[in-house]
Amino acid sequence: MPPSQASRLDETTAARARAWLRAFVPAPIAGARRERLKGCLGALLGLLVTEWISRRMLGGVNPWFVAPMGASAVLLFAVPASPLAQPWSIIGGNLAAALIGVACARWIPDPGLAAAVAVALAIVAMFQLHCVHPPSGAVAITAVFGGPAVAKLGFGFAAFPVALNSMLLLLVALLFNNALRRRYPHRPAEHANPHRTADPLPSARVGFNRADLDAVLQARGEFLDIEEDDLEDILVAAQMRAYRRRFGDVRCEHIMSRDVVTVQPGHSGVQARALLNRHGLRTLPVVDEAQRLVGMLGLADLLAARAGAAGQPRAGSAGDLMHTGMATARPDQPMVELARAFSDGGLHEMPVVDAQRRLVGIVTQSDLIAALLEQGPPAQA
Numbered sequence: 556m557p558p559s560q561a562s563r564l565d566e567t568t569a570a571r572a573r574a575w576l577r578a579f580v581p582a583p584i585a586g587a588r589r590e591r592l593k594g595c596l597g598a599l600l601g602l603l604v605t606e607w608i609s610r611r612m613l614g615g616v617n618p619w620f621v622a623p624m625g626a627s628a629v630l631l632f633a634v635p636a637s638p639l640a641q642p643w644s645i646i647g648g649n650l651a652a653a654l655i656g657v658a659c660a661r662w663i664p665d666p667g668l669a670a671a672v673a674v675a676l677a678i679v680a681m682f683q684l685h686c687v688h689p690p691s692g693a694v695a696i697t698a699v700f701g702g703p704a705v706a707k708l709g710f711g712f713a714a715f716p717v718a719l720n721s722m723l724l725l726l727v728a729l730l731f732n733n734a735l736r737r738r739y740p741h742r743p744a745e746h747a748n749p750h751r752t753a754d755p756l757p758s759a760r761v762g763f764n765r766a767d768l769d770a771v772l773q774a775r776g777e778f779l780d781i782e783e784d785d786l787e788d789i790l791v792a793a794q795m796r797a798y799r800r801r802f803g804d805v806r807c808e809h810i811m812s813r814d815v816v817t818v819q820p821g822h823s824g825v826q827a828r829a830l831l832n833r834h835g836l837r838t839l840p841v842v843d844e845a846q847r848l849v850g851m852l853g854l855a856d857l858l859a860a861r862a863g864a865a866g867q868p869r870a871g872s873a874g875d876l877m878h879t880g881m882a883t884a885r886p887d888q889p890m891v892e893l894a895r896a897f898s899d900g901g902l903h904e905m906p907v908v909d910a911q912r913r914l915v916g917i918v919t920q921s922d923l924i925a926a927l928l929e930q931g932p933p934a935q936a
Contacts, residue, residue: 586633593735594632597631598633600727601724602625605620605724609719613716616715619716620716621694621717623693623694624690626689627690628724631645632732635739636741636782637741639688639689639780643686644686645686646718646721649688649690651680653717655676656670656673656697657705657712657713659676660698660705661709669699670700673696677691741782805889806890807907807916809890812919813915815916816839819842819843819844820849827852828854828857831857838853839873840914841877847914849877856876881906882900882902883912886907890926894927
């Protein structure tokens with residue numbers, strides 16, 4: 556082999572070795588410091604409460620508390636969004652592993668072989684039952700190597716202490732995580748079509764969508780420690796961040812209509828209907844004398860309140876007929892943040908208000924589309 560070729564081969568081998576060694580360097584943890592402190596405090600409280608109650612309920616049972624609960628506490632309090640930390644994961648996983656561990660300890664004479672088989676079968680059971688919980692592997696080993704105390708309990712070991720410990724720790728996790736406004740059990744966010752039809756949301760019809768994600772995950776074939784819905788939300792948020800980087804300089808105050816037709820709460824429904832017809836509008840902002848937004852009044856509100864077969868608006872004021880709780884925007888808010896609300900939320904317009912909630916403009920679908928067209932297609936790399 557020529558010296559130059561041998562030198563290149565050595566460099567390639569060294570580069571691969573360096574890349575392989577870099578895989579052992581721990582990746583930075585993205586969790587905020589506050590979340591880390593919550594995890595520490597939750598594990599402390601959860602284990603103290605679980606052990607204290609278990610000791611008083613099972614004082615005559617040995618053991619009354621099993622070590623794998625420490626690993627379960629890490630999941631339930633430090634990473635409560637993980638699929639491995641959900642209620643069915645800890646209950647189903649620990650119960651299945653305990654039963655399998657006791658069975659293997661009874662029927663396989665060699666303890667080392669029994670432990671290995673117990674963990675392997677527990678993994679199979681957890682995958683089949685959709686309750687993968689890593690600490691359950693330690694539960695299976697505890698059932699094998701627990702000694703005479705566990706052997707005496709037999710299959711009752713799965714109920715006391717394993718099931719009792721698991722349920723107590725889960726109860727503390729439910730109370731603690733929800734008290735701190737964590738979403739636990741972790742439920743995926745709802746993205747239902749506001750029109751209640753079978754069509755996917757407009758944002759899912761072009762570009763990245765859930766079908767793409769499912770196809771990629773199926774091709775990889777790996778079990779990922781994250782819910783698919785959460786992964787989808789993260790990817791969409793990253794996509795929106797990229798849009799904000801591109802369109803960040805375009806804000807609501809740049810594209811909003813400023814000459815807004817409004818009504819006051821004391822105006823009648825008949826007057827509001829006349830304004831809608833005259834200006835070809837669907838909705839009117841309702842403002843008080845200080846121009847503060849108090850509600851929105853649309854054709855649907857008027858039709859819903861019609862009286863008799865004549866279909867005339869009810870003899871009521873705009874304040875009586877309007878709806879509240881509408882979404883609003885700020886003048887300095889990036890335009891791109893409104894795009895998803897318009898596309899998936901079924902909105903046709905969004906009032907823009909200042910810090911005192913005074914109406915300063917309104918952004919419509921037409922305004923948004925015109926601004927996006929003005930920006931042109933993305934630059935090609």
